[in-house]
Amino acid sequence: MIVSFDNVLTSDELAAIRRQLSYADWERGISAGPQARLVKKNLQIPENSDVLRDLRVIIMRALNRTPEVMSALLPFKIIPPNFNRYTVDDSHYGKHIDGTLRPLPDGSYLRTDVSATLFLSEPDEYDGGELKITDTFGEQRVKLAAGSLIAYPSGSLHEVTPVTRGERLGCYMFMQSLVRDAEKRRLLYEMDNALRRLRATQGEDQAELVQLTGTYNNLVRLWSEC
Template sequence: MPYVYPIPNLLPQELVAEINNRMKSEPDAWVDGSQTAGKEKGRKKNLELAADSDLRVQISDAITTVLRDYQRRESLLFTFLAAPSKIGKFLVSKTAKGGTYGDHMDNNIMNRGTSEELRSDLSMTIFLSDPESYQGGELVIDSDMTFAPSFKMPAGGAVLYATNSIHRVNPVTAGERVAAITWIESEIADPFMRQMNADLLQCLNAVSQNAEQNPQLSTFLTLKLEKVRGNLQKRMR
């Protein structure tokens, strides 16, 4: 299976509550989401915050600020997994009863020809609604596979996945599903190398967290893993 990583609690609950309150206070900020679907227009039935709205920009900036807060364990994990060089502006969607986004694959290049152009190596969906507040609406990744995994994360949780995966949002049968979506250009273009880098960083992090139990072993493993990662980085250039 291609690159798929759930990240629970990527956003702090205070920010999730603030975002939801802001959206409730501006009910007229939503537009037809099919406007940004391109050739997939017929498969997309939802609403989005207008791209040029102040609310959308403020929400996007607030989320990006959290992602760059490396004092937070969750933000550091995102950085380990994505190795981001560019993070696109977040799109915010709302899918009500009957809404869906059928099987599709995101564009390989986002915002082509603009100052915000990026190669979309990774896609990320951040769930903003309490999963108990709506039915359906699962994010299904590799949806062309017989046993495709589906995700319905708690509010603030995210799923990071390879942009070249075919995926969909299952129909919402009750309530409203709100999510923020972005695309990421990684410092590591090769997906195989990116996977190895993420695995190594997670191992290094696990070793450092348990260093007190066996300092000598921890030092040995850290040096070895850093050696492997250093050699890997040389191959990525």
């Protein structure tokens, strides 16, 4: 399932992130497996950066307060978000599939079920730089407004096309979902969306709605892995 979310960041949060990124140190992106490194040509903030902790706090707060993101992705663990920068000189990330296991700060590992990109530059600030994802429905090209998030299965073949003008800033992250199977996550997301619409029009105490909500929660209980 490929799903996008508008306005994950407020305008104030976006401005604060952009301001801190303008002072950040950048280095050639190397946080990838041996095969992906061959096609990776971008910049990222190193782990020892002074600004990285504050930036991550802003991103995680934004994710946690966005119920649509929680509903669609059902995150169990999230790799601390990182930031990348594409310019004309460091302009693209060729076709690749994200690595299956990623180390966490505590020494454990996360299985990558979902990859996500939070766009931090407006589309008219750069040419090229599209996120191109290939899935069972074909090829999709994504270039969202700043503050918007796109999430997709980590096992999808994807790339960032070359930037030919301007600068593309983004935040990327990997998640292990409570529900490993992408099709089950899609069904749960559709069901939760329908339930939230029903609550808005019918109220919370309708007997059938209570029963359906119980069914949703029991499916999560049945399909979750923790």
